[in-house]
Amino acid sequence: MLIETSPAAIFTTDADGCVVMANDAAHRMLALAPGDLCGQLLDRFFPGLSTVPHHNLSRHFFRTVMQSRGVRADGDTFVAEICFSTYATKAGVRLAAMVLDSSEELRTHEQSSLHQMLVGSRIAVSAVSHEVRNVCGAIKVVHQNLVRGLVLKGNSDFDALGNLVVALERIAAVDLGQYPENNTAVDLIAVLDDLKIVIAPTVQEGDIECTWHVDSSLPPVWGDRTKIMQIFLNLITNSVRALRQCDRERRLSVTARSTHGGVAVDVVDNGGGVSRPQELFHPFQPGARATGLGLYLSRAFARSFGGDLRYCGQEGVASFTVNFNAVPLEDSGP
Numbered sequence: 001m002l003i004e005t006s007p008a009a010i011f012t013t014d015a016d017g018c019v020v021m022a023n024d025a026a027h028r029m030l031a032l033a034p035g036d037l038c039g040q041l042l043d044r045f046f047p048g049l050s051t052v053p054h055h056n057l058s059r060h061f062f063r064t065v066m067q068s069r070g071v072r073a074d075g076d077t078f079v080a081e082i083c084f085s086t087y088a089t090k091a092g093v094r095l096a097a098m099v100l101d102s103s104e105e106l107r108t109h110e111q112s113s114l115h116q117m118l119v120g121s122r123i124a125v126s127a128v129s130h131e132v133r134n135v136c137g138a139i140k141v142v143h144q145n146l147v148r149g150l151v152l153k154g155n156s157d158f159d160a161l162g163n164l165v166v167a168l169e170r171i172a173a174v175d176l177g178q179y180p181e182n183n184t185a186v187d188l189i190a191v192l193d194d195l196k197i198v199i200a201p202t203v204q205e206g207d208i209e210c211t212w213h214v215d216s217s218l219p220p221v222w223g224d225r226t227k228i229m230q231i232f233l234n235l236i237t238n239s240v241r242a243l244r245q246c247d248r249e250r251r252l253s254v255t256a257r258s259t260h261g262g263v264a265v266d267v268v269d270n271g272g273g274v275s276r277p278q279e280l281f282h283p284f285q286p287g288a289r290a291t292g293l294g295l296y297l298s299r300a301f302a303r304s305f306g307g308d309l310r311y312c313g314q315e316g317v318a319s320f321t322v323n324f325n326a327v328p329l330e331d332s333g334p
Contacts, residue, residue: 009099015092017041017049029101031072046070046080046099062086062095069193070099076200077193078103107198114230114237135168183305185220185327186228188263192256195232199240203252206244213255221263221324223305228324231301231309234294235267235320242271242318262307262326268319280311 003010009026013019022037030037030045043050048068063085070080084097142164145157192214203210236252243250248270255266274280281299299309307323 006098009101011037011042011097011099013042013095013097015094017043017095020094026099029070029072029099031074031076042095042097044071045073046082046097048080048082049084049097067102069190070101078197079106079194103197103200106194107201110194110198110229110233113226114233132168135164139164139168183222183224186223186225188218188221188228188256188265188324189214189216191225191228191232192254192265195229195236195254198229198233199236202236202240206240206250208240208243208250208252211251211253213253213257215257218256218258218263219329220327221305221307222327223307223324224301227301227304231298231322232265232267234298235322238294239267239269239271239318243269246271258326259323263324265322265324266319267322268317270317273313273316273318274311281309 003023006023007025009029010021010023011019011026012021019037019040019042024034027034027037046068048066065081065083068080068082070078072078079102081100081102082097083099084095086093086095088094139161142157142161146155146161192212196212199210232254236254239252243252250270252269253266255268257264257266281295295309302309302322302324306325310321310323312319312321
Protein backbone atom coordinates (compact mmCIF):
# COMPACT_ATOMS: atom_id res chain seq x y z
CA MET A 1 0.00 0.00 0.00
CA LEU A 2 2.87 2.39 0.88
CA ILE A 3 4.59 1.78 -2.46
CA GLU A 4 1.47 1.97 -4.58
CA THR A 5 0.22 5.20 -3.00
CA SER A 6 3.63 6.90 -2.92
CA PRO A 7 3.87 10.15 -4.97
CA ALA A 8 7.48 9.18 -5.76
CA ALA A 9 8.21 6.77 -8.59
CA ILE A 10 9.50 3.45 -7.19
CA PHE A 11 11.07 0.68 -9.27
CA THR A 12 12.82 -2.60 -8.69
CA THR A 13 14.95 -4.33 -11.33
CA ASP A 14 16.79 -7.60 -11.60
CA ALA A 15 20.56 -7.92 -12.02
CA ASP A 16 20.18 -7.29 -15.79
CA GLY A 17 18.40 -3.98 -15.26
CA CYS A 18 14.93 -5.23 -16.31
CA VAL A 19 12.02 -3.80 -14.35
CA VAL A 20 10.43 -6.33 -12.00
CA MET A 21 8.05 -3.93 -10.24
CA ALA A 22 6.96 -0.32 -10.74
CA ASN A 23 4.27 1.62 -8.92
CA ASP A 24 1.57 3.82 -10.43
CA ALA A 25 3.62 7.00 -9.94
CA ALA A 26 6.45 5.45 -11.98
CA HIS A 27 4.13 4.81 -14.92
CA ARG A 28 2.73 8.35 -14.75
CA MET A 29 6.25 9.84 -14.59
CA LEU A 30 7.32 7.98 -17.73
CA ALA A 31 3.99 8.50 -19.59
CA LEU A 32 3.21 4.80 -19.76
CA ALA A 33 0.03 2.82 -19.19
CA PRO A 34 -0.14 0.82 -15.90
CA GLY A 35 1.84 -2.39 -16.17
CA ASP A 36 3.81 -1.43 -19.30
CA LEU A 37 7.11 -1.01 -17.46
CA CYS A 38 7.58 -4.60 -16.34
CA GLY A 39 10.21 -6.37 -18.40
CA GLN A 40 11.66 -3.17 -19.90
CA LEU A 41 15.25 -2.02 -19.30
CA LEU A 42 15.28 0.86 -16.83
CA ASP A 43 18.42 2.28 -18.51
CA ARG A 44 16.20 3.25 -21.45
CA PHE A 45 14.41 5.81 -19.26
CA PHE A 46 17.31 6.74 -16.95
CA PRO A 47 20.58 6.56 -18.94
CA GLY A 48 22.57 7.49 -15.84
CA LEU A 49 21.80 4.11 -14.30
CA SER A 50 23.74 2.44 -17.10
CA THR A 51 26.89 3.34 -15.17
CA VAL A 52 25.88 0.94 -12.38
CA PRO A 53 27.82 -2.30 -13.06
CA HIS A 54 24.95 -4.82 -12.96
CA HIS A 55 27.29 -7.79 -13.36
CA ASN A 56 29.04 -6.89 -10.07
CA LEU A 57 25.92 -6.38 -7.97
CA SER A 58 26.31 -9.73 -6.26
CA ARG A 59 29.72 -8.70 -4.91
CA HIS A 60 29.30 -4.93 -4.42
CA PHE A 61 26.13 -3.48 -2.96
CA PHE A 62 25.26 0.16 -3.50
CA ARG A 63 23.48 2.74 -1.36
CA THR A 64 23.66 6.13 -3.08
CA VAL A 65 21.88 9.12 -4.60
CA MET A 66 22.43 10.51 -8.09
CA GLN A 67 20.99 13.10 -10.46
CA SER A 68 20.31 11.95 -13.98
CA ARG A 69 18.39 13.00 -17.06
CA GLY A 70 15.15 11.06 -17.42
CA VAL A 71 13.45 10.32 -20.73
CA ARG A 72 9.70 9.70 -20.93
CA ALA A 73 8.16 7.24 -23.36
CA ASP A 74 7.13 10.15 -25.62
CA GLY A 75 10.72 11.47 -25.77
CA ASP A 76 10.35 14.39 -23.33
CA THR A 77 13.26 14.84 -20.94
CA PHE A 78 13.27 15.84 -17.28
CA VAL A 79 15.65 16.11 -14.34
CA ALA A 80 15.52 13.02 -12.12
CA GLU A 81 16.77 12.70 -8.55
CA ILE A 82 17.39 8.99 -8.02
CA CYS A 83 17.95 7.28 -4.68
CA PHE A 84 18.81 3.64 -5.29
CA SER A 85 20.21 0.63 -3.51
CA THR A 86 20.93 -3.02 -4.28
CA TYR A 87 20.08 -6.03 -2.16
CA ALA A 88 20.06 -9.81 -2.35
CA THR A 89 16.96 -12.03 -2.55
CA LYS A 90 16.40 -15.76 -3.11
CA ALA A 91 15.58 -14.91 -6.72
CA GLY A 92 18.86 -13.03 -7.14
CA VAL A 93 20.20 -9.51 -6.78
CA ARG A 94 17.73 -6.65 -7.04
CA LEU A 95 18.08 -2.90 -7.51
CA ALA A 96 15.48 -0.63 -5.91
CA ALA A 97 15.15 2.99 -6.98
CA MET A 98 13.03 5.90 -5.79
CA VAL A 99 12.83 8.74 -8.35
CA LEU A 100 11.60 12.35 -8.07
CA ASP A 101 11.10 14.79 -10.95
CA SER A 102 13.07 17.92 -9.96
CA SER A 103 12.51 19.83 -13.22
CA GLU A 104 10.47 22.51 -11.46
CA GLU A 105 13.35 23.21 -9.06
CA LEU A 106 15.67 23.63 -12.06
CA ARG A 107 13.25 26.07 -13.70
CA THR A 108 12.90 28.08 -10.50
CA HIS A 109 16.67 28.19 -9.98
CA GLU A 110 17.48 29.35 -13.52
CA GLN A 111 14.73 31.98 -13.64
CA SER A 112 15.75 33.30 -10.22
CA SER A 113 19.38 33.46 -11.36
CA LEU A 114 18.38 35.49 -14.42
CA HIS A 115 16.49 38.00 -12.26
CA GLN A 116 19.40 38.36 -9.82
CA MET A 117 21.86 38.79 -12.68
CA LEU A 118 19.85 41.58 -14.29
CA VAL A 119 19.24 43.44 -11.03
CA GLY A 120 22.88 43.17 -9.91
CA SER A 121 24.19 44.15 -13.32
CA ARG A 122 21.96 47.22 -13.41
CA ILE A 123 23.68 48.42 -10.25
CA ALA A 124 27.10 47.85 -11.79
CA VAL A 125 26.28 49.64 -15.04
CA SER A 126 24.64 52.49 -13.12
CA ALA A 127 27.89 52.97 -11.22
CA VAL A 128 29.80 53.22 -14.50
CA SER A 129 27.24 55.71 -15.84
CA HIS A 130 27.68 57.80 -12.71
CA GLU A 131 31.42 58.01 -13.32
CA VAL A 132 30.82 58.99 -16.94
CA ARG A 133 28.53 61.80 -15.84
CA ASN A 134 31.17 63.07 -13.40
CA VAL A 135 33.77 63.23 -16.16
CA CYS A 136 31.31 64.94 -18.50
CA GLY A 137 30.65 67.56 -15.85
CA ALA A 138 34.36 68.25 -15.53
CA ILE A 139 34.67 68.55 -19.33
CA LYS A 140 31.86 71.09 -19.32
CA VAL A 141 33.68 73.24 -16.75
CA VAL A 142 36.94 73.10 -18.70
CA HIS A 143 35.12 73.89 -21.93
CA GLN A 144 33.59 76.98 -20.38
CA ASN A 145 37.05 78.12 -19.31
CA LEU A 146 38.31 77.68 -22.87
CA VAL A 147 35.46 79.70 -24.27
CA ARG A 148 36.62 82.63 -22.20
CA GLY A 149 40.24 82.18 -23.24
CA LEU A 150 41.89 83.71 -26.31
CA VAL A 151 44.90 81.49 -26.97
CA LEU A 152 44.72 77.69 -26.87
CA LYS A 153 48.33 76.84 -27.54
CA GLY A 154 49.97 75.88 -24.30
CA ASN A 155 46.76 76.51 -22.41
CA SER A 156 46.57 74.19 -19.38
CA ASP A 157 42.80 73.98 -19.59
CA PHE A 158 43.03 72.84 -23.18
CA ASP A 159 45.53 70.15 -22.21
CA ALA A 160 43.25 69.11 -19.32
CA LEU A 161 40.37 68.75 -21.77
CA GLY A 162 42.41 66.28 -23.81
CA ASN A 163 43.21 64.25 -20.69
CA LEU A 164 39.56 64.21 -19.64
CA VAL A 165 38.48 63.01 -23.07
CA VAL A 166 40.94 60.12 -22.78
CA ALA A 167 39.56 59.28 -19.32
CA LEU A 168 36.02 59.36 -20.67
CA GLU A 169 36.93 56.95 -23.45
CA ARG A 170 38.47 54.54 -20.96
CA ILE A 171 35.43 54.59 -18.69
CA ALA A 172 32.99 54.23 -21.58
CA ALA A 173 34.96 51.23 -22.85
CA VAL A 174 34.51 49.31 -19.59
CA ASP A 175 32.62 46.12 -20.37
CA LEU A 176 32.50 42.50 -19.29
CA GLY A 177 35.88 41.62 -20.74
CA GLN A 178 37.26 38.20 -21.38
CA TYR A 179 38.33 36.20 -18.34
CA PRO A 180 39.69 32.94 -19.74
CA GLU A 181 40.68 31.66 -16.29
CA ASN A 182 36.98 31.56 -15.31
CA ASN A 183 35.93 29.66 -18.43
CA THR A 184 35.85 25.89 -18.65
CA ALA A 185 34.85 23.23 -21.15
CA VAL A 186 31.04 23.15 -21.23
CA ASP A 187 28.85 20.38 -22.64
CA LEU A 188 26.51 22.53 -24.75
CA ILE A 189 24.20 19.60 -25.52
CA ALA A 190 23.55 19.10 -21.79
CA VAL A 191 22.91 22.85 -21.35
CA LEU A 192 20.36 22.82 -24.18
CA ASP A 193 18.68 19.73 -22.68
CA ASP A 194 18.28 21.61 -19.40
CA LEU A 195 17.03 24.68 -21.28
CA LYS A 196 14.34 22.55 -22.91
CA ILE A 197 13.16 21.42 -19.48
CA VAL A 198 13.19 24.96 -18.05
CA ILE A 199 11.13 26.56 -20.83
CA ALA A 200 8.71 23.67 -21.46
CA PRO A 201 5.80 25.06 -19.32
CA THR A 202 6.17 28.58 -20.73
CA VAL A 203 6.13 27.32 -24.31
CA GLN A 204 3.10 25.12 -23.68
CA GLU A 205 1.16 27.90 -21.96
CA GLY A 206 1.88 30.24 -24.87
CA ASP A 207 0.66 27.67 -27.44
CA ILE A 208 4.04 27.89 -29.18
CA GLU A 209 5.34 25.24 -31.57
CA CYS A 210 8.95 24.75 -30.48
CA THR A 211 11.39 22.70 -32.54
CA TRP A 212 14.92 21.66 -31.60
CA HIS A 213 17.72 20.70 -33.98
CA VAL A 214 20.85 19.87 -32.00
CA ASP A 215 23.81 18.18 -33.66
CA SER A 216 24.62 15.16 -31.48
CA SER A 217 28.33 15.49 -32.30
CA LEU A 218 28.80 19.04 -30.98
CA PRO A 219 32.20 19.51 -29.31
CA PRO A 220 32.56 21.08 -25.82
CA VAL A 221 32.78 24.87 -25.88
CA TRP A 222 34.59 27.46 -23.77
CA GLY A 223 32.40 29.34 -21.33
CA ASP A 224 30.66 29.46 -18.00
CA ARG A 225 27.70 27.07 -17.78
CA THR A 226 25.51 29.39 -15.70
CA LYS A 227 26.09 32.40 -17.95
CA ILE A 228 25.47 30.36 -21.09
CA MET A 229 22.13 29.23 -19.66
CA GLN A 230 21.25 32.86 -18.87
CA ILE A 231 22.02 33.92 -22.46
CA PHE A 232 19.62 31.35 -23.89
CA LEU A 233 16.98 31.91 -21.23
CA ASN A 234 16.99 35.64 -21.98
CA LEU A 235 16.66 35.05 -25.74
CA ILE A 236 13.83 32.54 -25.27
CA THR A 237 12.03 34.85 -22.82
CA ASN A 238 12.15 37.69 -25.37
CA SER A 239 10.86 35.38 -28.12
CA VAL A 240 7.97 34.10 -26.00
CA ARG A 241 7.01 37.67 -25.08
CA ALA A 242 6.91 38.65 -28.77
CA LEU A 243 5.04 35.49 -29.83
CA ARG A 244 2.30 36.06 -27.28
CA GLN A 245 1.35 39.20 -29.20
CA CYS A 246 0.85 37.22 -32.44
CA ASP A 247 -2.52 36.05 -33.76
CA ARG A 248 -0.98 33.68 -36.30
CA GLU A 249 0.68 30.32 -35.70
CA ARG A 250 3.50 30.80 -33.20
CA ARG A 251 6.81 29.12 -34.00
CA LEU A 252 10.12 29.03 -32.17
CA SER A 253 13.19 27.04 -33.17
CA VAL A 254 16.56 26.35 -31.58
CA THR A 255 19.32 25.01 -33.84
CA ALA A 256 22.82 24.09 -32.66
CA ARG A 257 25.42 23.35 -35.32
CA SER A 258 29.15 23.00 -35.67
CA THR A 259 31.07 25.75 -37.45
CA HIS A 260 34.70 26.17 -38.41
CA GLY A 261 36.46 26.04 -35.06
CA GLY A 262 33.32 26.53 -33.01
CA VAL A 263 29.61 26.09 -32.44
CA ALA A 264 26.69 28.33 -33.43
CA VAL A 265 23.25 28.26 -31.84
CA ASP A 266 20.35 29.97 -33.65
CA VAL A 267 17.22 31.08 -31.80
CA VAL A 268 14.51 32.05 -34.30
CA ASP A 269 10.89 33.10 -33.82
CA ASN A 270 8.16 34.45 -36.11
CA GLY A 271 7.01 37.05 -33.61
CA GLY A 272 7.34 40.00 -35.99
CA GLY A 273 11.04 40.78 -35.83
CA VAL A 274 12.68 43.88 -34.36
CA SER A 275 11.80 47.39 -35.54
CA ARG A 276 15.13 49.02 -34.54
CA PRO A 277 17.82 46.33 -34.65
CA GLN A 278 20.60 48.92 -34.44
CA GLU A 279 19.51 49.66 -30.84
CA LEU A 280 19.09 46.06 -29.70
CA PHE A 281 22.24 45.80 -27.65
CA HIS A 282 22.14 49.27 -26.07
CA PRO A 283 21.65 49.31 -22.27
CA PHE A 284 18.64 51.04 -20.63
CA GLN A 285 16.59 51.29 -23.80
CA PRO A 286 13.45 53.44 -23.51
CA GLY A 287 10.34 51.26 -23.27
CA ALA A 288 12.31 48.07 -22.55
CA ARG A 289 10.84 45.47 -20.23
CA ALA A 290 12.44 44.75 -16.82
CA THR A 291 15.91 46.33 -16.54
CA GLY A 292 16.56 46.85 -20.26
CA LEU A 293 19.90 45.08 -19.87
CA GLY A 294 19.14 41.53 -21.01
CA LEU A 295 20.57 41.61 -24.53
CA TYR A 296 23.36 44.00 -23.58
CA LEU A 297 24.61 41.61 -20.90
CA SER A 298 23.96 38.50 -22.98
CA ARG A 299 26.28 39.76 -25.70
CA ALA A 300 28.84 40.84 -23.10
CA PHE A 301 28.78 37.33 -21.60
CA ALA A 302 29.17 35.71 -25.03
CA ARG A 303 32.15 37.95 -25.81
CA SER A 304 33.71 37.15 -22.45
CA PHE A 305 33.90 33.53 -23.67
CA GLY A 306 35.58 34.66 -26.89
CA GLY A 307 32.30 34.28 -28.82
CA ASP A 308 29.56 36.69 -29.84
CA LEU A 309 25.80 37.29 -30.03
CA ARG A 310 24.40 38.70 -33.28
CA TYR A 311 20.98 39.62 -34.61
CA CYS A 312 20.18 38.36 -38.11
CA GLY A 313 16.46 39.08 -38.39
CA GLN A 314 14.39 39.28 -41.56
CA GLU A 315 10.92 40.61 -42.31
CA GLY A 316 8.59 39.30 -39.60
CA VAL A 317 11.27 37.02 -38.13
CA ALA A 318 13.69 37.55 -35.25
CA SER A 319 16.86 35.47 -35.45
CA PHE A 320 19.70 35.56 -32.95
CA THR A 321 22.93 33.58 -33.29
CA VAL A 322 25.23 32.80 -30.37
CA ASN A 323 28.75 31.78 -31.36
CA PHE A 324 31.11 29.80 -29.13
CA ASN A 325 34.71 28.65 -29.49
CA ALA A 326 35.16 24.90 -29.44
CA VAL A 327 37.51 23.30 -26.93
CA PRO A 328 40.41 21.50 -28.63
CA LEU A 329 40.20 17.76 -28.10
CA GLU A 330 43.43 17.66 -26.08
CA ASP A 331 41.93 20.24 -23.63
CA SER A 332 38.48 18.73 -23.20
CA GLY A 333 39.57 16.08 -20.72
CA PRO A 334 38.66 12.39 -20.61
